[in-house]
Amino acid sequence: MAQQASPLLAPDSTPEALGLMQGFPPAADKTIRFTDPDYFAFPKLRWTVCHFRELMPTTAVRNGSEGVSELPVDIDAGIDAVEFLPLGLEKSMTWHDAFDANYTDGILVLHHGRVVYERYDGCLDEHTLHGAMSVTKSLTGLLGEVLVAEGKLDETALVGDIVPELERSAFGDATVRQVLDMTTALDYSEDYSDPDAEVWTYAAAGSPLPKPKGYEGPRSYFDYLQTVRKDGEHGEAFGYKTINSDVVGWLIARTTGVSIADYLSDRIWSKIGAEREAFYTVDSIGTPFAGGGFNATLRDMARFGQLVLNDGKWAGEQVIPARVIASLRDGGDREVFARAGYELLEGWSYRGMWWISHDDHGSIAARGVHGQTIWIDPAADVVIARFASNPVAGNAANDPTSLPAYRAVAEYLMAQEQSPGLVGRE
């Protein structure tokens, strides 16, 4: 069977270009259903990332009732021409061209809290929501860190002492900190290319769809987490495993008495003048998917990034403790991180479910498959929020045309500031 050499290019694979899910009703052969085995495969993926809610059950993350907070707009027309050298390549690329190279659905740059760049394509516009994928984890981790900083959750406590249901699982003798930093030692593979990987059992447990006849396995995220076995010693190596985030979701629910969706609303989403209600996808008993189920508008993701950049302050109010952000920026153990072998992320660490670059700008990031990102560069006072639907899940596919681009734009904006007249007059 002939294999397609390379996937369709970004402009040729948008839902509109392909006629996917257009019209009332969409054409039978252009329809996407949750029960399609390829509903989350490229190119259907390019529609699905904006429409999780129409495919599966979800739960709301309420925004505030005081209206939308203003994001001042001050577009910098020079950004599109900013050049950078993609990792591992010898030919430079412009910021403009990186948009399509990364199958970007939307990207927004805040500089000093002002929108200097904003562009949408594919299924997204400034009013619609998009799956944040594993960027969700960074929201989960942040809320966990908030509870730690406020003394409601002891980072040295054992998970099994807080959630007795997990006592006999691998998480039972892990500390809250080990789970938050993903240094737990779990007999769990998240290799999606391996059909026997535990991630598939997890996905089956969390699916809201009916179980196949005779199915005897776990029927919810919380059911599954109780079955995870230990493999090695906690605390020795970073291991990026989504189930840690769902354990934090459980810790948060048990500690606060509300679901992580409600807690996120109470603590953050209702405080930053978000434009739309956000949501989480849920399992069959309504548990928000703390490891990857969050959806929001790009502008609201940028607002959230700005809150983190501002050390937890929004419009003069200290919404979350400043020491939470300071602790993220300090980062995790870089040696422990290095053992995980991320070639493109040399010198990085992981802390509170954030990716810490340890670059000289103090940049930190939230990252999700297919190119979802919040990039926070404190030295440049820049936040970059991006939603994308890259055909390849792993960010190693888009990091080469993303990480240096973020740096180049940050440097450009810093340079602009020092000699705006000069650049403007060129």
Add this chain to the structure above:
Amino acid sequence: MAQQASPLLAPDSTPEALGLMQGFPPAADKTIRFTDPDYFAFPKLRWTVCHFRELMPTTAVRNGSEGVSELPVDIDAGIDAVEFLPLGLEKSMTWHDAFDANYTDGILVLHHGRVVYERYDGCLDEHTLHGAMSVTKSLTGLLGEVLVAEGKLDETALVGDIVPELERSAFGDATVRQVLDMTTALDYSEDYSDPDAEVWTYAAAGSPLPKPKGYEGPRSYFDYLQTVRKDGEHGEAFGYKTINSDVVGWLIARTTGVSIADYLSDRIWSKIGAEREAFYTVDSIGTPFAGGGFNATLRDMARFGQLVLNDGKWAGEQVIPARVIASLRDGGDREVFARAGYELLEGWSYRGMWWISHDDHGSIAARGVHGQTIWIDPAADVVIARFASNPVAGNAANDPTSLPAYRAVAEYLMAQEQSPGLVGRE
């Protein structure tokens, strides 16, 4: 097998009283899943009406971005003691006691646009959403009437000329007006107690769940509507059949180019300072269920009722044409309605998917199973919005303790106005 003589009383059947879906996770025997055959049967129903979103796919109805409109509160402590004679009974009941008698989840009374009564129980509070059931139809009908009034939809046109896919169905030679007023003659039974009734085929078509192996039937609302056969002549008798509403939903989508969810947002929900985004449940291809899938907060339902009471004006703006409301109030053909044989609704009619009482107050209503209502009494300048989870679906079960209660409170509020001092001093 012993049968329970009567269902649990309202206070004993709330999700909290029964421990249904409480905690993280809920107890295994207190869990409600979409795949439970009884997820929408009493008493699980009492949780489900507030949680459709967590069970099935949905689509948003966006509210506005300017913040929540104020509903001035001016509670009248005398309302609870208002007495009325339930239909067919000889012993009076108080407004207070009608609350539990009807398994009310929330009820709100607006008088001159001010909240004079507001009470919640069960799964509902002032911030949460509840299924509107067939009150949805009145939203659908209203939007259809707006398009008619604005000349975008010809009420004399044949449905088949607007939606060619319906040309060969029973709807093909029905006029838009006949569908809006449900005087179509359809070979379709909505008798839920008959397992062979067509409503079950319709429900299967619209279900977002996977179809059973070998299923060859329709796979969406729109698929199903094309299969409906005619039975008699259109225009002769009122026949309350949900599928008419979904045809109007299709007419609206075809006429406006957007789904009914987006059109409702554009025309109404974004204009009345709604507190929360509302939503529709959807079928497997994302079609909003125009016949019964709408969910909103009680306060937002009351705002919508007030918009109708105000002849389509909100905060000085004519949001929808006044003649739309005038046409509803004029009502439909009472003889045609009488042929449907509603014993408790003698002298009523049906117009634009609203129930027209033709009482001397000019009251009109939106009505949905299990007790959902918007009651609009123009003479008293009163709107009553109610969400409920009555064990019995049909409103004949709660009309006797509801319709005279609405009237009694309206008369009480009118009397208060004429001699407020007197009543206040008693």
